[in-house]
Amino acid sequence: MTDASLFDKVVVFGVGLIGGSFALALKAAGQVREVVGFGRTLGSLSQALELGIVDRVGFNIGQEVSSADLVLIAVPVGRTAEVMARIAPCLGTQTVVTDAGSTKSDVVAVAREHFGDRLGQFVPAHPIAGAENSGAAAARADLYRQKHVVLTPLPENTPRVVARVRAAWELCGGLIKVLDPGEHDQVFAAVSHLPHLLSFALVHDLARRDNREQLFSFAASGFRDFTRIAASHPEMWRDICLANRVALLDELDRYRAQLDELRASLQRGDGASLEAAFDSARSARRAWTDDKAKT
């Protein structure tokens, strides 16, 4: 191979929405010769085969990984350690590894534990893309197109390894951003994990009441938007919250302090303070929407 952005053999652990879309995107870009899939259930694997997401189903991890150019770990966060432990001893010298987890400090800690002196071959990643549905059937080649993909490279990574992983995500259409793992986790605690927790909390609180049917019957479009993320996957979000516990607790405490301020304004009937806070929020929200529209 003369082109650093070309992959002869890619191995994907987890052939659902995330892993499947990665494979389809690389194939659509014509930059991979063969995709081999590993998965937990025969059903999802055979579906991935039928849909052309993978060319083969893998059976021997050592054999497949040692000859792979690129490995993507796209399993639920709770299984990441197990996959790392199994692939670490088998990595070829040419193999680079990336992941797609929503939190990064915990993934780096697990990687440090399992990869040993191969740690430099792993470049952590978090593609900021998702969809209502999950599973291989939901995978699509354009899932990552024009979406942010955060890389959190490690001091042990060589520039060549980072460039290879970066190239893979760019072939998927991703817009690459580089952050420190800790910085990544703080940012996503604020703009993703906390909002999910807040939305789950509201709906759970209402769902526990005796008059829940009456309450839900009067909920309208504002409620619909605010609570859309409360329909997210419970186990996945349990794992994300636990994995990013420290940063999330910090964000939750900041938010409670903010609520306390608004509560005090409301209690004393201070309309000017309420309006100032609402106005600040509206301006920021509108500026954000306008910025998004430009990209």
Added chain:
Amino acid sequence: MTDASLFDKVVVFGVGLIGGSFALALKAAGQVREVVGFGRTLGSLSQALELGIVDRVGFNIGQEVSSADLVLIAVPVGRTAEVMARIAPCLGTQTVVTDAGSTKSDVVAVAREHFGDRLGQFVPAHPIAGAENSGAAAARADLYRQKHVVLTPLPENTPRVVARVRAAWELCGGLIKVLDPGEHDQVFAAVSHLPHLLSFALVHDLARRDNREQLFSFAASGFRDFTRIAASHPEMWRDICLANRVALLDELDRYRAQLDELRASLQRGDGASLEAAFDSARSARRAWTDDKAKT
């Protein structure tokens, strides 16, 4: 007139989205001969005239109201008392009055103060409809179609008066629900006012930080949905929060207790409790969406 659902003359105070759509809907139903509009600015009134929302602009409140069959008060909540004070002495014996305010206990208190022995002619209402835009130009005949309209009749109302007001909102396409004013305010504190406050709080908190640009740059679709209502009108929401202060403080305290529970689960790494709460929320959110889809 022989038909109780027919209005010869309707007077609308406030010819923006809410009042304008009410007038357009009654006209589209062919159930009003003449609509007379009062408003704060000449600009909005002449626009309402041009758009065919009103047939005439009113100048003499006493004259217009005394011969009106139906009066809608659709002014910002802060001006409701003033309008009630001005129309109260002029109501004809045939005139029925309704409003469109988002809170009801405060409106009833103001009405009690100003309408005196004419209180029975006023039936409070809250149409659960809104739109991204406001003003006469945003008004449309179908704004209330298939939307809930909550009536909170008073002990002083005769059945005939309630039936007249009900008929007007039904002609607009509304689905009528009847609640006690206090019950109304509790329900909407929970499913509308609190979510708005929570969404404003999140965006305001992020907007105050030094790294706000970085944070907003990584916000994605979950954040977009959760914060859509943080772009709502600051003065309007200031007024709603103040008007419904007691019920909203109560809801806010319940919510903070719920957050404290989740915080404790997170702190002690109790994944089972987190997952149970998230799962309860997801089930309730999905059931609600399914119910909505049926109507």
